[in-house]
Amino acid sequence: MKKALAFDIGGTKIYSTIIDETGNVIGEIDKFSTPKTLDKIKQILKEQISKYENKVDAIAIATAGAVNNDNTSVIGSTGNLPKGYSSIDFQGLSTKRVFLENDANAAAWAEYKIGASRGTNVSVMLTLGTGVGGGIIINDRMLKGKSGAAGEMHFKMYPDKRRKCTCGSWDCFEIYASGTALKLDAEEALHDKNVTTYDVIDGAKKGNKKMVDILERWQNDIIVGIKGLTNLFDPDCIVLSGSMAQFVDIKHVEQEVNSDIVTTPTSIRLATAGNYSGMIGAALMALKG
């Protein structure tokens, strides 16, 4: 059975393991804090690759940032990774095929192959974490766009500049639907810069009316965004993943969305492919072609 050495390179952590062509994690999970310099990131990659490359058929990297349509390099800026990250010569790291994909896209592919969106023709995945990632699969193909950067959840929630997004623009879905957004919602509602997402989640659980309202406002913004995506893509399902997805009332969201769209009803689902879905998706893609 074919195997890939898989990486997940994010702003805070780098993970690495071995994954087989059916999506099974068959190695140990190696975990590193993401270094602040390019050289140290390269060093981690090189060491892992030299350890494992003779046992695998490909190197599969799920990474922050957009990846080109050939899946060979990172394009554009990648927020919380060191400057110049996209200049890394990933292809030079191994004699084996080095396959890259954006982490949200890779995770969406894992859901499509072994998880919540298996068997669908059109699926949209939203990764709700510190930010919001997106991965859209149409007719067995990742939506990549002209340069590889498609699926960015930076459509606008207001047209008139209310809240600055981490991308530098204004009022993107990301800055109303992410964990960061929930904190901003709470800061605005409570006039308190120190309130945390944990305070909101925990308070809401305990029935604190203010916290319930804040959580509801956040969820309503997610619903508004999903309505638009549903009318645009008419998807079989929308999968929610990421650390914040567990705080969404999936059944309520599905009901609200389906009561207010111009297309036929869609299905809202929690991701099921697990924490390593980025690495799994990248490995499945790397080993298929």
Add this chain to the structure above:
Amino acid sequence: MKKALAFDIGGTKIYSTIIDETGNVIGEIDKFSTPKTLDKIKQILKEQISKYENKVDAIAIATAGAVNNDNTSVIGSTGNLPKGYSSIDFQGLSTKRVFLENDANAAAWAEYKIGASRGTNVSVMLTLGTGVGGGIIINDRMLKGKSGAAGEMHFKMYPDKRRKCTCGSWDCFEIYASGTALKLDAEEALHDKNVTTYDVIDGAKKGNKKMVDILERWQNDIIVGIKGLTNLFDPDCIVLSGSMAQFVDIKHVEQEVNSDIVTTPTSIRLATAGNYSGMIGAALMALKG
């Protein structure tokens, strides 16, 4: 050379002509007011078909409303066409193949094959008229979604219910970017129910400051929507068509969009396939497969 008898069935007019497999209009343009009853619509179709079907290879219908993925029938409601329109047995109208496609999708396909988006991999077309139509083409394929209704430009411009959309929901792009929207913008700005889009366009042309501002607000909303679409689809180009497209400052829109997106620059273009692009696109689709 293969030919199709093509129809464009809209809420106010029905057009019909003969189109060859290269997209040339080779027949007279027959034009009818759309009857208020199903029977009279069927009668028009039947008469045209009986006149021409022995000279053509297929019947190609561009129609208001969503069309299923097999391109054989209309699904869901179609606003300004008579109730029950989707129950018409289109397949029973001719012994030749009867191919249907949503009018905005068909027009987008015409632009892709012989017009402004020729040679692109990913294109989004916005038809700015009384409403807003959408047609999205990805890798030589119309984006249809699970039921055929994809490409609906009903994503939200506000999350908090300000302006009711013709679809029954609130604050869709359509109700901020259409001709109807421009009239509403003017009504709100001038507190005058009787102001027309013509008043705005004509006033703006003559330098009337209020009218210039109203037109600018409308165009800014279009820009906001296009930014979101660009980040989602990373398209090679966005084509603007329809009666309102001529009032958009294409170069300005392109500049504004490209200065505020997370993907690589896109190209904004005016449609070039002409007034019969719906019939042309439907004919090209019907004759290709």
